[in-house]
Structures are given as C-alpha cells and as structure tokens.
Amino acid sequence: MTGQPAASVLTTSVETDGLNAHLLRHAVALPNGVALVEQDRVVTYGALPQLVDDAAALLKTLDVRAGDRVMLVCENCIDLLVATMACWKIDAWPVLINARIAAREVDQIRQHCAPRRILFGIENSAAARDHAERYSAVRLQNGPLGAMAASSTDIAAVAEPVPDHISDRCAVMLYTSGSTGTPKGVMLSHRNVMLNARAVADLLGVAPGDRIYCALPLSHILAFTHMFLVPLLTGATVELMPRFDVADVFTALSDRGVTVLYGVPASFQRMLDQVALSSKAAVDAPDLRFALVAGAPLDATLKARIEEALGAPLLNHYGSTEHAPNISGSRWTHPPTGVHVGPLIPGVEARLVASDGTVLGDGATGVLQVRSACVMLGYYKAPDLTAAVIDADGWFDTGDIAHFDTEGNLHIVGRAKELIIRSGFNVYPAEVEAVLNAHPAVAQSAVVGRSVPDNEEVVAFVELAPGASLDAATLRRHAEANLAPYKRPSEIRILDALPCNATGKILKPQLKIMAAEIAEDRQPEQSTAA
Numbered sequence: 001m002t003g004q005p006a007a008s009v010l011t012t013s014v015e016t017d018g019l020n021a022h023l024l025r026h027a028v029a030l031p032n033g034v035a036l037v038e039q040d041r042v043v044t045y046g047a048l049p050q051l052v053d054d055a056a057a058l059l060k061t062l063d064v065r066a067g068d069r070v071m072l073v074c075e076n077c078i079d080l081l082v083a084t085m086a087c088w089k090i091d092a093w094p095v096l097i098n099a100r101i102a103a104r105e106v107d108q109i110r111q112h113c114a115p116r117r118i119l120f121g122i123e124n125s126a127a128a129r130d131h132a133e134r135y136s137a138v139r140l141q142n143g144p145l146g147a148m149a150a151s152s153t154d155i156a157a158v159a160e161p162v163p164d165h166i167s168d169r170c171a172v173m174l175y176t177s178g179s180t181g182t183p184k185g186v187m188l189s190h191r192n193v194m195l196n197a198r199a200v201a202d203l204l205g206v207a208p209g210d211r212i213y214c215a216l217p218l219s220h221i222l223a224f225t226h227m228f229l230v231p232l233l234t235g236a237t238v239e240l241m242p243r244f245d246v247a248d249v250f251t252a253l254s255d256r257g258v259t260v261l262y263g264v265p266a267s268f269q270r271m272l273d274q275v276a277l278s279s280k281a282a283v284d285a286p287d288l289r290f291a292l293v294a295g296a297p298l299d300a301t302l303k304a305r306i307e308e309a310l311g312a313p314l315l316n317h318y319g320s321t322e323h324a325p326n327i328s329g330s331r332w333t334h335p336p337t338g339v340h341v342g343p344l345i346p347g348v349e350a351r352l353v354a355s356d357g358t359v360l361g362d363g364a365t366g367v368l369q370v371r372s373a374c375v376m377l378g379y380y381k382a383p384d385l386t387a388a389v390i391d392a393d394g395w396f397d398t399g400d401i402a403h404f405d406t407e408g409n410l411h412i413v414g415r416a417k418e419l420i421i422r423s424g425f426n427v428y429p430a431e432v433e434a435v436l437n438a439h440p441a442v443a444q445s446a447v448v449g450r451s452v453p454d455n456e457e458v459v460a461f462v463e464l465a466p467g468a469s470l471d472a473a474t475l476r477r478h479a480e481a482n483l484a485p486y487k488r489p490s491e492i493r494i495l496d497a498l499p500c501n502a503t504g505k506i507l508k509p510q511l512k513i514m515a516a517e518i519a520e521d522r523q524p525e526q527s528t529a530a
Contacts, residue, residue, distance in 0.1 A: 074121030
C-alpha cells in the first residue's frame with residue numbers, strides 16, 4: 001500500500017532555480033522548436049524567454065509587486081501562459097480563473113484573494129470580455145500581453161511575504177469548485193508543481209516531437225501540470241484551444257500531428273457520439289501515442305469504446321488539486337487493461353483509514369490519505385480548513401474511498417461524501433453508473449443519494465446517446481439484471497443533458513438538489529420509483 005518515502009521524490013534543482021529556469025532552458029537547446037501554438041500564432045522556445053521578460057517588466061509598470069496576487073481571468077491562450085511565467089519572474093502569485101465561470105464567482109474570488117491587478121484574456125474569450133467590461137478594464141495595447149486587458153490597481157492589496165527559498169514560494173493559486181459553498185484557494189509551491197510535473201513527464205515519456213492538445217481549462221490543475229508544465233519541461237509543443245470542440249479535435253488528430261490527447265470522460269463521450277453519427281468507424285489519429293483521462297470515474301465500457309475509436313491506449317490517472325495533481329497514474333509503456341488508476345507515482349506514501357481514523361491493513365477499502373512533497377502549502381486564508389485535511393504528520397485526506405490490488409494498482413471506489421448507505425449496505429455511485437453506462441443507449445449517467453426517513457435512496461440521472469430512444473422502465477430492467485437489489489436505483493430520470501462545469505465534470509451537488517425536489521413534487525408518470 002505504501003509507496004516510496006516522500007524524501008525520495010525525483011531529484012531536481014527546483015530548490016534553487018524555480019520553474020522558469022526549467023521551462024525556459026530549451027531556448028538554448030531547441031531555439032527553433034515550437035513551444036506554444038494558438039491558431040496562427042506560434043512561439044518558439046528561443047523567443048519565449050524574451051516574451052516572459054517583457055511581460056514581467058509590464059507587470060512592474062502595472063504596480064505589481066512580489067507577493068501580490070494577479071488574477072488571470074482567461075480561456076486558454078498564449079498570453080495566459082506568458083503572464084503566469086512573468087508572475088514567477090517577479091515573485092507575484094498567478095491566480096488562474098476560468099473566464100466561463102459566473103460573474104458572482106469571479107467577484108467572490110476577487111474579494112477572497114484581494115489581487116493587486118486582474119488581467120482578462122479578451123482576445124479569444126467573449127466571457128472574459130464581459131468580465132473585463134464589468135471591471136472597466138483597459139486593453140494592454142502593443143505589448144507582450146496585447147491580448148489582455150487590465151483592471152485598475154487595488155492600492156489596498158497587501159503583498160504576502162516572499163520565502164527565502166524559491167521552492168517554498170507560491171507558484172500558482174487555483175480555486176476549487178464553489179458549487180457547494182465558498183471556493184477555496186489552493187496554494188501550490190514551485191516544489192509542489194515541479195516535482196509532480198517531472199514525475200508525470202517520466203510516466204508518460206513526453207519528449208521533443210510530442211504535440212499536446214490543450215483544450216481543458218488551464219485553471220484546472222490537470223491542464224496546468226500535464227498540458228503546460230510537462231510539455232515545456234520536456235521540449236514538447238503545446239497546442240492551445242480555448243475550449244473542447246469535437247470537430248477541431250478530429251482535425252488536430254488527423255492533420256496537425258497531435259500525439260497526446262487529454263479529456264474527462266464526458267469529453268471522450270462527445271467524440272464517440274460524433275463518431276456514431278458519422279460514416280466513419282474510427283477516428284483518424286495517425287500520430288496519437290495515447291489518450292489520457294482524469295477528473296472523473298472511468299468505466300470499462302467507455303474505456304473500451306474510446307480505445308477502439310482512437311486506435312490508441314487510454315491511460316487513467318488520479319490526483320487532486322491539493323497534490324498538484326498526480327497521486328497515481330498508468331505508465332504509457334504499460335497501458336492498463338482495467339480501469340484502475342495505476343500505481344502511486346514516485347515519492348508518494350499512501351494509507352487507507354476507516355471513518356474513525358483507524359489505519360487499515362492490506363486488502364482493505366477505506367479513505368485514501370497520502371503524504372509527499374507535492375502536498376499543497378495550504379488553503380489561502382483558511383488555516384482551519386487546511387488543518388481539516390492535512391494532519392500534523394503531513395498526511396493529506398483525499399476524501400476518496402479506495403483500495404489497492406495485489407499488483408499495487410490503486411482503485412478509486414468513490415467519494416466518501418457521495419457514499420450512499422442503503423438499508424445498512426454501502427452503495428458506491430461509480431459502480432451503479434458503470435452498469436447504466438454499459439447500456440448502448442446511454443451516453444453518461446450520474447448517481448446520487450437521497451435521504452428518506454431512516455434510510456437513503458439511490459437516484460440515477462441519465463443522458464442518452466444522440467439519436468437514442470430509451471425509457472426509464474427499460475433502463476430499470478437493465479439495472480435489475482446487473483445489480484444487487486440494494487444497489488438498484490429507486491428512481492431513474494432521463495435528462496436532455498447532465499449539468500457539467502467547464503471541464504466536463506458532472507455537477508452532482510445540483511443533481512442532489514434536483515433529486516430532493518423531485519421527491520417533494522413527485523410526478524409518478526415520469527419516474528420509476530420503487
């Protein structure tokens with residue numbers, strides 16, 4: 001169960017040099033190599049250092065100081081990455097925000113992190129332009145960040161102390177989803193993200209010549225580490241897209257030499273839906289080495305369909321924003337046959353605990369806790385919340401229920417807070433979802449618990465594949481044939497589309513509210529209630 005001791009994390013000079021020294025070193029070795037691509041704009045490794053220097057100088061003219069927070073409200077673009085690296089050069093904190101979140105959420109984060117300035121990526125994002133207009137932001141004309149606009153300086157913003165060692169300085173602050181309350185600012189150090197990026201690069205064999213398609217938001221830790229740090233660390237190319245567009249993905253795979261494709265399960269499901277509607281039996285992807293999925297549970301049926309369509313292995317990784325992110329992951333040299341999330345990455349220790357905190361032995365299923373040099377600095381301005389998830393010995397509580405198989409592969413069973421206890425039995429939503437998703441008419445599903453007197457019910461929400469026809473009663477019979485009685489949904493609701501955030505992650509808190517509302521105002525003719 002336990003991985004290598006945390007002290008043995010891959011050696012790197014990040015302790016003295018910081019991220020920029022590692023990401024910009026290819027300017028000498030690969031000056032003509034393509035680092036960043038955004039539609040017709042191309043930045044080589046040789047040109048990147050000057051862009052970063054100029055952007056850092058610009059930030060100083062905007063009165064940004066070491067220790068200041070700089071909110072970057074953008075969709076994926078070159079200026080977002082350059083601005084992030086410019087912040088590192090002057091020891092400011094980049095706070096990456098997806099421009100597609102609501103105005104209320106942007107305002108909430110601004111109030112919490114108190115940025116010195118807010119920069120908006122207005123060139124390729126209508127959502128960012130809307131936010132910029134609300135803040136009366138002014139476009140940065142004819143400079144290194146010409147696709148951005150800046151808010152006025154917040155003279156009341158207080159700069160945070162700058163640690164002596166660069167490895168301890170905050171490299172990025174990412175906010176977790178605020179769907180159930182106030183968002184939390186996850187502070188990740190140079191050490192946290194660089195060690196994780198190095199481990200991921202080794203696991204995946206990323207090298208010069210690879211072309212990584214980046215359509216997941218860079219404000220999400222998966223994209224930040226896997227699709228920003230890893231490519232620049234290894235001399236590969238990042239192709240930046242503001243959002244996941246299935247038609248462009250197909251073109252990128254067939255014509256633009258993409259070798260690594262990332263997505264959440266919903267992203268790949270959209271690709272499969274399009275393949276089903278077309279005359280093609282598979283996706284034309286001659287250069288694709290592998291695809292990688294993370295961010296949500298993956299079931300075996302979906303994995304098999306994706307691999308068949310792409311003609312390439314689908315790797316499954318697992319992590320957390322608070323761990324920068326990878327905790328475990330499949331190796332590209334040994335594609336998994338199952339849906340486990342691979343062994344622990346080097347340097348990570350793990351243990352499983354019961355609900356009362358008791359450490360469990362081998363073969364048990366319990367809440368996963370990990371310890372390594374990748375664990376976050378903490379939640380910004382929230383020492384109580386930090387202490388609730390990281391104990392005095394450095395163990396981070398992931399909140400996920402898991403077990404290890406005999407080969408050391410990690411299996412994620414579900415979220416502890418999503419566990420449904422029905423008539424005394426544990427029901428893991430992922431298991432029920434896997435059965436529902438196996439029906440050929442189902443595109444994706446989400447299972448939540450609903451409280452009833454002295455018990456919980458299993459409620460399933462289902463989105464059908466394009467052109468498919470299916471009623472809840474038929475799907476219930478499918479569930480009855482494949483699930484134990486206590487795991488079977490008490491109610492199945494078919495929706496036009498499941499609610500998702502910008503990364504494609506299904507918003508289960510919204511579905512729990514919907515399930516409760518359905519119970520209060522039940523419409524029997526639309527349900528399959530027991």
